[in-house]
Each structure stands twice: as structure tokens, then as C-alpha cells.
Amino acid sequence: MDIAVVVKLVPDLVEELAIDESGAALDTSYLRLIVNELDNHAVEQAILLKESAGGQVTVIAPDLEGVDDILFTAAAKGADRLIKLTGAMSGVNNYALSNSLAAIIREIKPHLVLTGVQANNDLDGSVGPRLAALLGMAYVGYVSGVTPANDSVKVRKEYSGGLVAQVAVRLPAVLGIQAAGKPPRYVPISKIRQMSKTARIKDQPAGDLDAGNGAAVKHMFKPEMGTHATMIEGEADEVADRLIAIFKEQDIL
Amino acid sequence: MTIPENSPHRSFSESFIASLYDLPDGERIRTCLQCGMCGGVCPFGYAMEFPPNKMIATLRADVFDWVMKSQSVWMCISCYACAQVCPSKIPLTTTLMTRAKEELLLAGNVPTELQQALENSQRYGNVLGQSQRKRADWTKALKYPVPLMGQDRKSADVLWFVGDYGSYHPRIQLVSKAVAQVLAALGIDFGVLGPDENSDGDSQRLAGERGLFETLAAKNGQALRKYKFNQILVTDPHAYNAFKNQYPALGISYPVKHYTQFLVERLDQLKPLLKKAANMRVAYHDPCYLGRANDIYDEPRQLLQAIPGVELVEMSHHHTTSLCCGGGGGGMWMDGFQWEKAQARTTNWRIKEALAVKANTLAVACPYEPPRFEDAARNIREAAELAVKDIAELVADALND
Numbered sequence: 046m047d048i049a050v051v052v053k054l055v056p057d058l059v060e061e062l063a064i065d066e067s068g069a070a071l072d073t074s075y076l077r078l079i080v081n082e083l084d085n086h087a088v089e090q091a092i093l094l095k096e097s098a099g100g101q102v103t104v105i106a107p108d109l110e111g112v113d114d115i116l117f118t119a120a121a122k123g124a125d126r127l128i129k130l131t132g133a134m135s136g137v138n139n140y141a142l143s144n145s146l147a148a149i150i151r152e153i154k155p156h157l158v159l160t161g162v163q164a165n166n167d168l169d170g171s172v173g174p175r176l177a178a179l180l181g182m183a184y185v186g187y188v189s190g191v192t193p194a195n196d197s198v199k200v201r202k203e204y205s206g207g208l209v210a211q212v213a214v215r216l217p218a219v220l221g222i223q224a225a226g227k228p229p230r231y232v233p234i235s236k237i238r239q240m241s242k243t244a245r246i247k248d249q250p251a252g253d254l255d256a257g258n259g260a261a262v263k264h265m266f267k268p269e270m271g272t273h274a275t276m277i278e279g280e281a282d283e284v285a286d287r288l289i290a291i292f293k294e295q296d297i298l
Numbered sequence: 299m300t301i302p303e304n305s306p307h308r309s310f311s312e313s314f315i316a317s318l319y320d321l322p323d324g325e326r327i328r329t330c331l332q333c334g335m336c337g338g339v340c341p342f343g344y345a346m347e348f349p350p351n352k353m354i355a356t357l358r359a360d361v362f363d364w365v366m367k368s369q370s371v372w373m374c375i376s377c378y379a380c381a382q383v384c385p386s387k388i389p390l391t392t393t394l395m396t397r398a399k400e401e402l403l404l405a406g407n408v409p410t411e412l413q414q415a416l417e418n419s420q421r422y423g424n425v426l427g428q429s430q431r432k433r434a435d436w437t438k439a440l441k442y443p444v445p446l447m448g449q450d451r452k453s454a455d456v457l458w459f460v461g462d463y464g465s466y467h468p469r470i471q472l473v474s475k476a477v478a479q480v481l482a483a484l485g486i487d488f489g490v491l492g493p494d495e496n497s498d499g500d501s502q503r504l505a506g507e508r509g510l511f512e513t514l515a516a517k518n519g520q521a522l523r524k525y526k527f528n529q530i531l532v533t534d535p536h537a538y539n540a541f542k543n544q545y546p547a548l549g550i551s552y553p554v555k556h557y558t559q560f561l562v563e564r565l566d567q568l569k570p571l572l573k574k575a576a577n578m579r580v581a582y583h584d585p586c587y588l589g590r591a592n593d594i595y596d597e598p599r600q601l602l603q604a605i606p607g608v609e610l611v612e613m614s615h616h617h618t619t620s621l622c623c624g625g626g627g628g629g630m631w632m633d634g635f636q637w638e639k640a641q642a643r644t645t646n647w648r649i650k651e652a653l654a655v656k657a658n659t660l661a662v663a664c665p666y667e668p669p670r671f672e673d674a675a676r677n678i679r680e681a682a683e684l685a686v687k688d689i690a691e692l693v694a695d696a697l698n699d
């Protein structure tokens with residue numbers, strides 16, 4: 046089963062985010078990008094499928110700071126082909142990104158397209174559904190686990206309220222991954238270093254990055270701190286009594 | 299019969315043994331008597347499917363893949379207890395145990411908790427997964443200035459390598475502040491690297507991630523080369539081990555002192571400053587990476603005895619027989635894993651030893667220890683009054699200022 050995985054790079058929330066002078070975008074001078082966690086699960090799911098059913102795994106990511114490392118890491122896990130989408134990728138929206146990705150994926154003709162179901166910088170919807178629409182494929186999102194069947198896959202999908210469904214999806218299809226069947230594996234640095242010497246990354250121009258008439262950010266600001274916290278002062282016993290009283294008032298106890 | 303190195307018939311056991319021979323004193327493994335002392339002294343030997351003696355047996359029987367399929371090796375906390383007692387003087391910790399972890403890591407057999415710490419070190423340069431930009435935040439608003447190299451000065455007599463826990467862990471920041479206070483009292487000309495400092499990487503190395511260790515070392519080497527200084531001061535014995543025994547082979551070579559050594563050298567100057575008397579019965583816990591790994595036993599004790607009002611007592615395990623806190627070799631990041639396998643913590647055992655000699659203070663000298671021992675003490679009713687303090691904190695408390 047040939048699989049294409051779409052990986053986005055998103056702001057790393059470990060670093061403090063700052064808003065730039067325009068007041069409508071993040072200050073990129075301190076920004077560090079990291080692989081979108083759910084896309085990392087999509088890569089893992091693709092490798093797991095390759096290990097159980099064979100096939101080729103192609104990983105595609107936009108050309109942003111740190112992308113080579115992310116692609117070489119995917120290769121060290123078992124990805125066969127690495128594609129870097131080149132062009133003005135900084136701040137590109139999902140509308141434009143999906144258009145470019147769809148053109149590449151049409152050429153690769155995979156049986157399955159995997160991507161994280163969402164990313165922390167999605168503004169105009171997520172990549173998966175739009176890709177599916179452009180490619181004329183079925184889409185299933187919030188998938189946590191995929192098993193291969195003949196010309197279909199069985200996907201596990203969790204619903205709120207503790208319900209789990211198993212869905213048969215005919216191929217080709219696009220899946221929005223919430224979690225891989227197993228947590229993403231660790232790759233020792235030595236293996237990544239080795240890949241950076243042997244694996245090849247193909248540069249693929251993104252072409253026209255038409256942002257469409259999608260949403261534009263006018264004003265960006267930090268959420269205001271809530272003022273609902275009450276500090277309870279006093280001796281431990283008094284604090285405990287007060288807490289119990291509050292819990293009772295609120296019907297928690 | 300010897301099998302040629304490139305023979306396709308070489309088994310995994312054989313190539314693994316051959317890789318041990320390349321390490322310092324690695325060939326000594328041939329002299330194993332199968333006495334079992336290593337597995338007996340190992341604090342987690344009872345919870346290991348394959349303690350070191352059995353690992354050697356599987357190598358000799360050419361079935362080392364049994365070990366590779368189990369997670370037994372991940373119980374090793376790189377404490378040097380086995381190497382210390384081995385009658386054949388086989389350096390088990392640095393050869394057999396570390397190499398086995400390297401192979402497990404390559405094979406993808408890694409406990410999830412450990413993976414997190416390694417990923418953090420890879421990405422952020424510290425095991426706690428914090429922003430490097432905040433590495434010197436603990437130095438802000440201190441009574442005693444901690445100069446930042448590059449920003450406040452280009453050169454200093456002493457470069458203080460603070461370490462991950464000293465920089466980020468709220469409990470160990472208190473130790474860092476104590477060290478800063480003592481350095482200020484002695485008028486030491488020093489500076490710290492701040493955001494340029496990376497994890498020393500030694501425990502990651504002993505957890506099998508040698509490549510990561512080399513990457514972190516290279517970053518530290520690059521940062522250090524920017525400045526002029528005469529010696530490195532470390533607060534973390536693991537960093538001491540890295541700078542003393544590992545970095546030189548990577549071209550990073552500086553004189554290094556653990557703070558206990560550094561302060562004992564200045565005891566004549568320090569002692570008159572220690573005026574506040576305490577009433578303490580102190581048991582000192584030898585950290586593995588000061589004691590067994592680096593033979594530093596006396597300086598911490600000398601320092602403690604210089605504090606007025608301190609009565610030093612020894613627990614049943616002390617000096618070369620000290621009992622590991624469980625944090626070495628990646629153990630620091632595998633508490634859940636260890637608990638699942640062993641249903642016990644070495645720290646609980648240690649706290650009981652301190653109580654048995656009626657100590658009211660357990661003194662330590664490694665940043666892994668205060669949180670580990672304090673957690674254990676909280677779970678033992680009789681330990682309610684037992685204080686866990688780094689020696690630096692006890693020294694700072696005794697300063698009269």
C-alpha cells in the first residue's frame with residue numbers, strides 16, 4: 046500500500062509567543078517551528094502500515110526552518126521518499142497549501158493519504174478535508190489506528206461519550222490522524238545523522254500559492270487572564286473546611 | 299575458533315562482545331567467573347530478568363537476543379555497584395550495561411518515559427523540555443549576582459556549569475542560589491553560560507543515546523570556546539563525569555572541579571565565614587558519580603564537618619557501598635517504569651537507613667537527589683522531621699551575613 050503523508054510545521058509552544066509590530070501576526074524572530082504533533086502520528090501510522098502491508102511511504106513537508114531534520118527523521122523511521130515543498134512557505138494558509146499538495150499527490154498516486162487531523166496554526170480549516178475534496182477521495186477524520194484490508198482500510202474512530210467506531214474506508218482515501226496505532230517511535234540521533242548523509246530530499250516547487258479569499262488575521266492578542274480564581278488563606282484546617290463548604294455549595298460533593 | 303570480523307556468520311552475541319573489546323578494559327569481560335556478585339549487589343538485580351552475570355552467560359551461550367527482547371536492561375541505573383564489587387574488575391557499567399542500552403535504543407526497544415527525556419534533550423538541549431531562552435531566568439532578582447558570560451563579561455576565573463536541573467527545577471534552583479551565595483561570599487570571579495549552556499548529556503549517554511551525548515557535548519564545546527576562563531565548576535556530578543572522563547576525547551578539555559572539591563580547596567577562607575551554628579545530625583549520601591565513578595569521598599565530608607554544629611554519621615551503605623538514588627543512567631526519567639517492575643524505590647530504603655542512624659538531615663551533593671529523597675521521605679511517617687539538603691544549602695545557611 047503506497048502512502049503519502051503530509052506534514053506541517055507549526056509554532057513550538059514551549060517558546061513564548063510574541064506578537065509582532067503589525068499586531069496581526071506572530072513575531073518570527075523568536076519563533077521556533079516544530080513538527081505538528083498529529084502529523085508525527087500520521088508518519089508513525091504510515092510506517093506501521095508499511096511494516097504490516099508493505100508499500101512505499103512518501104513524506105511531504107513545506108520548506109520551513111527545521112524541515113530537513115523532520116524529513117530525515119521520517120526516513121530513519123522507514124519513509125522511502127522525502128519531498129520538500131519549496132516557495133514562499135512562511136505564513137502560507139491551508140487553502141494554498143492544499144492546492145499545491147494536491148498537484149503533487151496526483152502525481153504520486155498513493156492508495157492512502159495521511160495527515161494530522163488538525164494543527165495549532167490551522168486558521169482556514171484543516172488540510173485533510175480540503176485535500177480529499179481536491180483529489181476526489183473519501184475523507185475520515187479523528188482516526189486513531191488504521192489496519193489494512195484488501196482494497197480498503199479499517200479505521201478506528203473515537204466519538205465523544207466513550208463510543209468507538211470501526212469504519213471500513215475504500216481506497217484511495219484521505220485520513221485525518223488523531224493518534225497512530227502506537228506512540229511515535231524514538232529515533233537515535235546517530236540514525237538521523239546517517240540518513241542526512243544517505244537519504245535524498247527532493248525539492249518540489251509549490252507553484253502558485255493562491256491564498257484564495259480565505260480568512261485574514263486583522264488583530265492578534267493574548268487572551269485576557271480570568272479573574273475567577275479565589276485564594277483561600279489561613280491554616281490548613283480552615284482552608285480544608287472552606288474548600289469542603291465550597292464543594293458542597295457547587296454540588297461537587 | 300575465532301570468527302573473522304566481517305564474517306556473515308558472526309552472530310549478534312559475537313559482534314556485541316567484539317564491540318565491548320573496543321572499550322577501555324572491555325576485554326576483561328572474558329575473565330568473568332560467573333560468581334554472581336554483580337547481580338547480587340545490584341539494587342534492582344532482583345527485578346532484572348538478566349542481571350549482568352546472566353547477561354554474560356547469554357553472551358557465552360550465544361543467545362544474547364534473549365536480553366534484547368526483554369526490557370531487563372532498562373532497570374540498570376548505571377550506579378557502578380556491580381563494577382565496584384566484581385572480583386575480576388570488569389567495568390560492567392561503562393561497557394556491558396551501556397552498550398546493551400545502545401543496542402536496545404537502536405532496536406527501538408525504549409520505555410516511553412525515557413523517550414520523552416531524550417526527545418526533550420534533542421530538541422531543547424535540556425531534559426526538562428524547557429525553552430533554552432529561559433535557562434538563566436533563575437538568576438534574576440537574586441541578592442547575589444550571577445554574571446552571564448557574553449552579556450555581563452567575556453572572561454572570568456571560574457566558569458560555572460549550572461546544569462539542567464540547577465537551571466530549571468524549582469527545588470534545585472534553591473541549590474543553585476545557595477551556590478551563588480557561597481561563591482559571592484568567597485569573592486569568586488565567575489560567570490555562567492545561561493541560554494548557551496546545554497545539558498551535559500552524560501545520563502543520556504548512559505541511557506544508550508551516545509549520538510545525542512556527542513551533539514550536546516559539541517554545543518557545549520562551542521559555547522565554552524567563546525570565552526576565557528581558567529577552570530570549570532560543576533554542581534552536578536554527572537556533568538563532572540562528562541567533563542572529566544568523556545569530553546576530553548571529543549576535544550573539549552578543561553580543568554573541572556565539583557563544587558565540594560572547589561570549596562574544600564578554599565576551606566581556610568570559608569571556615570571563618572561559617573558562623574551560624576546548627577544542631578544537626580547529618581547522614582551523607584555519596585552520589586554514584588562523585589563516589590564510585592570518580593573516587594570523591596572525602597571532600598563532601600570535610601565540607602560538612604566545617605559547618606559548626608554538624609555531627610556527621612554514616613549510614614549502613616556509605617563510601618564505595620553507597621546506595622544509588624535510582625536516578626542514574628536514565629533512571630531519573632523512568633520512575634514509573636522502575637516502579638512497575640520493582641514495586642520498590644531505592645530512595646525509600648535510603649531514607650530508612652538515615653532514620654536508623656537517627657539523622658535529622660540527609661545531606662546530598664547531586665541535583666537528582668533532593669526531589670527523589672524528599673518524595674520518598676513524604677511517604678514515610680517516621681521521616682516527617684528529616685530534612686534533605688544539598689551540602690551547598692547547608693554551607694549557605696551557615697554563612698553569617
Ligand code: SF4
Pocket residue numbers: 329330331332333334335336337350351354383384385386387388390
Ligand atoms: S561480579 Fe564480575 S566475575 Fe562475578 S559474575 Fe559479575 S561480572 Fe562475572
Ligand code: SF4
Pocket residue numbers: 336339340341342343350373374375376377378379380381390391395
Ligand atoms: S550499574 Fe548498578 S544498576 Fe546497573 S547493573 Fe550495575 S549494579 Fe545494577
